[in-house]
Amino acid sequence: MPVARFRPISRHVAAVDLHGRFQVAVFLVRHEDGLLLVDTGFPGWHYAVLTAAESLPRPNQITHIVLTHAHVDHIGGAAFLARHTGAEVIASEVEKPYIEGLSLARAAARLLPRVVLTLNHWTLARRVETVRVTHTVGEDDRLCGLRVVAIPGHTPGQIGLFHEEDGVLLCADGVFNIRGELGHDPIPGITLDYAQAEASMARLAALGCRDMAPSHGPAILGDAPERLLRFLERRVA
Numbered sequence: 001m002p003v004a005r006f007r008p009i010s011r012h013v014a015a016v017d018l019h020g021r022f023q024v025a026v027f028l029v030r031h032e033d034g035l036l037l038v039d040t041g042f043p044g045w046h047y048a049v050l051t052a053a054e055s056l057p058r059p060n061q062i063t064h065i066v067l068t069h070a071h072v073d074h075i076g077g078a079a080f081l082a083r084h085t086g087a088e089v090i091a092s093e094v095e096k097p098y099i100e101g102l103s104l105a106r107a108a109a110r111l112l113p114r115v116v117l118t119l120n121h122w123t124l125a126r127r128v129e130t131v132r133v134t135h136t137v138g139e140d141d142r143l144c145g146l147r148v149v150a151i152p153g154h155t156p157g158q159i160g161l162f163h164e165e166d167g168v169l170l171c172a173d174g175v176f177n178i179r180g181e182l183g184h185d186p187i188p189g190i191t192l193d194y195a196q197a198e199a200s201m202a203r204l205a206a207l208g209c210r211d212m213a214p215s216h217g218p219a220i221l222g223d224a225p226e227r228l229l230r231f232l233e234r235r236v237a
């Protein structure tokens with residue numbers, strides 16, 4: 001089990017770093033009645049997430065679990081945490097069937113993602129305890145101070161969450177920040193559609209946030225939109 005480390009990002013948002021191979025973070029967002037959890041890490045990491053939440057000042061009950069997308073490192077602990085907390089499990093309508101067990105290979109148009117995602121499903125995703133999405137959200141819906149932003153491409157129905165009061169955008173796997181470089185995920189074939197993913201990055205850059213917190217790698221503080229636009233310009237050039 002990974003060791004959880006808190007990384008405060010803003011007044012309402014803290015990352016919980018789960019030290020594994022892929023620098024996976026989940027996020028706890030404080031609201032009036034408790035905590036909203038964004039993603040749940042790999043299977044078996046649920047106790048680290050729970051311990052992190054319980055160490056925060058009250059009210060520290062996890063009232064909502066938002067799953068940004070169906071990858072195994074984001075939904076692994078969801079079934080346990082939903083059962084333990086009684087929280088709503090929330091995702092986009094498009095992503096719901098994949099979170100509930102359908103292989104993402106079904107959504108792949110190109111050969112490489114189809115092969116990689118089929119392998120991924122058979123080796124990893126099948127080991128995830130099935131979780132039921134109890135509530136779906138779409139673009140501009142509000143949850144505990146967060147605005148839902150549709151950012152398809154990495155997966156068909158991925159969502160980001162913008163805490164407007166804090167100026168912080170939880171961008172899930174819409175942007176990776178590995179080894180100081182913004183960009184796509186480092187494993188070929190995992191992102192379904194790079195063109196769509198880059199259109200989503202442009203949307204993220206235009207939302208008016210100050211900071212971005214990806215699920216992999218450190219938060220981008222102060223100049224997140226500018227740095228993301230520079231990455232996109234280099235891709236076009």
Ligand SMILES: [Zn+2]
Binds near residue numbers: 069071154173
């Ligand atoms: Zn992902």
